[in-house]
Amino acid sequence: MVRTYLLLVWAWTRAAAQYPVSFALMTVGGFVISGLDVAVIWVIFTNTTSLGGFDLGEVMFLYGTAGLSFALADLLFSNVDRISQHIRAGTFDVMLIRPVSPFVQVATERFVPHRIGRVIQAAAVLAIALNRVDVPLERGWMIPVMVASGTVIFTALWALGGAAQFLLTDAPEVANAFTYGGATLTHYPLSVYGGELVRGVTYVLPLAFVNWQPGLYVLGRDDPFGLPYWLRFLSPAAAAAIALAAFLAWRAGVRRYRSTGS
Amino acid sequence: MIEVDRLGRTFKVRGTVVHAVRDLSFAVEAGEFVGCLGPNGAGKSTTIKMLTGILAPTSGRLRVAGLDPSRRRMALARMIGVVFGQRTTLWWDLPLKDSFELVRLLYKVDRRVFRRRLDELCSLLELGDFLATPVRQLSLGQRMRGDIAAALLHDPPILVLDEPTIGLDVVSKAGVRDFLRRLNAEHGTTILLTTHDLGDIEQLCRRVMLIDHGRLAFDGTVAGLRAVVPGEASIEEAVTHLYLSSRRSPRTHPHRPAPDPPSVTA
Ligand SMILES: Nc1ncnc2c1ncn2[C@@H]1O[C@H](COP(=O)(O)OP(=O)(O)O)[C@@H](O)[C@H]1O
Ligand SMILES: [Mg+2]
Numbered sequence: 144m145v146r147t148y149l150l151l152v153w154a155w156t157r158a159a160a161q162y163p164v165s166f167a168l169m170t171v172g173g174f175v176i177s178g179l180d181v182a183v184i185w186v187i188f189t190n191t192t193s194l195g196g197f198d199l200g201e202v203m204f205l206y207g208t209a210g211l212s213f214a215l216a217d218l219l220f221s222n223v224d225r226i227s228q229h230i231r232a233g234t235f236d237v238m239l240i241r242p243v244s245p246f247v248q249v250a251t252e253r254f255v256p257h258r259i260g261r262v263i264q265a266a267a268v269l270a271i272a273l274n275r276v277d278v279p280l281e282r283g284w285m286i287p288v289m290v291a292s293g294t295v296i297f298t299a300l301w302a303l304g305g306a307a308q309f310l311l312t313d314a315p316e317v318a319n320a321f322t323y324g325g326a327t328l329t330h331y332p333l334s335v336y337g338g339e340l341v342r343g344v345t346y347v348l349p350l351a352f353v354n355w356q357p358g359l360y361v362l363g364r365d366d367p368f369g370l371p372y373w374l375r376f377l378s379p380a381a382a383a384a385i386a387l388a389a390f391l392a393w394r395a396g397v398r399r400y401r402s403t404g405s
Numbered sequence: 406m407i408e409v410d411r412l413g414r415t416f417k418v419r420g421t422v423v424h425a426v427r428d429l430s431f432a433v434e435a436g437e438f439v440g441c442l443g444p445n446g447a448g449k450s451t452t453i454k455m456l457t458g459i460l461a462p463t464s465g466r467l468r469v470a471g472l473d474p475s476r477r478r479m480a481l482a483r484m485i486g487v488v489f490g491q492r493t494t495l496w497w498d499l500p501l502k503d504s505f506e507l508v509r510l511l512y513k514v515d516r517r518v519f520r521r522r523l524d525e526l527c528s529l530l531e532l533g534d535f536l537a538t539p540v541r542q543l544s545l546g547q548r549m550r551g552d553i554a555a556a557l558l559h560d561p562p563i564l565v566l567d568e569p570t571i572g573l574d575v576v577s578k579a580g581v582r583d584f585l586r587r588l589n590a591e592h593g594t595t596i597l598l599t600t601h602d603l604g605d606i607e608q609l610c611r612r613v614m615l616i617d618h619g620r621l622a623f624d625g626t627v628a629g630l631r632a633v634v635p636g637e638a639s640i641e642e643a644v645t646h647l648y649l650s651s652r653r654s655p656r657t658h659p660h661r662p663a664p665d666p667p668s669v670t671a
Contacts, residue, residue, distance in 0.1 A: 147510070147511075147513070150510045151507070151510060151511075154503075154506065154507055154510060158499060158503065233492050236459050236489070236492075237489075237492075237494045239457075239458060239459045240457050240458065240459065240478075240482055240485070240487045240494070241482055241511045241512070242479045242511065242512060242513075243479070243511050244479075248511075398461060398475075400459075400460070401416060401460065402454055402459055402460055
């Protein structure tokens, strides 16, 4: 499945390579637009020295890890939010007669690599942040783990949104509210939000496990909300749980799929 | 090859239940060429979608190549080729040969085998002139031939076509028919197609099924279909007769028993 995914991505990338100018413009565009997020953080820190109890380096660390997770999921799987278009156009019918998971097909269909711009931007922010905060090596192992878990969590959100579109073909925006909204929420330390919201994104929609909980561990900080210490190590489990939920929802969605009357 | 037993499919449309297919039973043996007739809305496309695993049935049982289509979609995909006359399985903005390459990747067809099959299909379906043309710029006849080639690149033993001749001019139609006839005769591919064109049935199919209101109204040979009305009836008269008689009594079943036994039964 991974092999097929990569082969299809490569085939579409080659197709996109016929328009190199458009690719270059879109890549730079993605880099610049997501760069504005960082500009917001800079502006905040010209007026204050801490945001929710975190200094500039720490905030950039939280932003960079979440941004990298989101950008990777966005690059690799966000095409899944086009499912309702495929349903309406009838192309989903065609995906169901192929010997490849329709999830992989939707994710790779018309894959354009320009979203790599965001990945580079987030990676750059993370690199700068790691220069400013001192992460001891014995806690550094958590960084790749949290980025990978975060990527899985965002991918699962897209899959859940895609599954919902089997029921509400007209409302892909609802799903995007969770993915893009969730991504924005994780840009800042959760301590700037209320306790209710934080409990929600810890125990219901596991966004706190993208960067907040494991980030507290990496940064060696106390939890401002006083939640249990072991939550910091739970990102892979949270990612697995939401991935399972997304898998089941997706499968149920495909099973309920009713095509279109001709 | 295909076994369908009391197959049914309903759709809920704004609170009411539409019976698209009900109580449909038939079987198709390997190597058969079966044509499926029926007025618009009869349930032909819904049946095809269930046979190909796109839709799950709401009642009954079906097996295609021994598999339950909607549960074993990926295994089934290797056994079956599918063509939709009303919509393409190709990619609109890619040249035809790039579409074929994507199909090759999806089915994991070995590159050398693929080359050989593509050459063969290109000469049989005369695709050579427009392999580099984006699909959206192809004429309907060219696109249909491209679609048929794409459905056969993985060499499936079963080919299912939903209205493959719709909208084609006489020459394209003859080309498609000729190809399908040879595919069935020389390659032994089991073929099931739906059509509104009685010419397709007369020229291609040994066996014809008539679906009306989601039910099987006739299943037998073309000669048997003609014999439905007394005298030297044309196939057109026979079909009209069956359509009208079912309209008068849409709820009884079967509208008319097959006058001679279908060549095969479940
Ligand atoms: N996805 C769907 N949703 C609702 N109704 C449908 C759907 N697909 C088919 N139908 C209905 O089922 C019936 C049979 O349709 P179809 O199988 O497309 O007929 P045919 O192909 O013989 O013209 C029609 O009444 C059609 O409106
Ligand atoms: Mg139809």
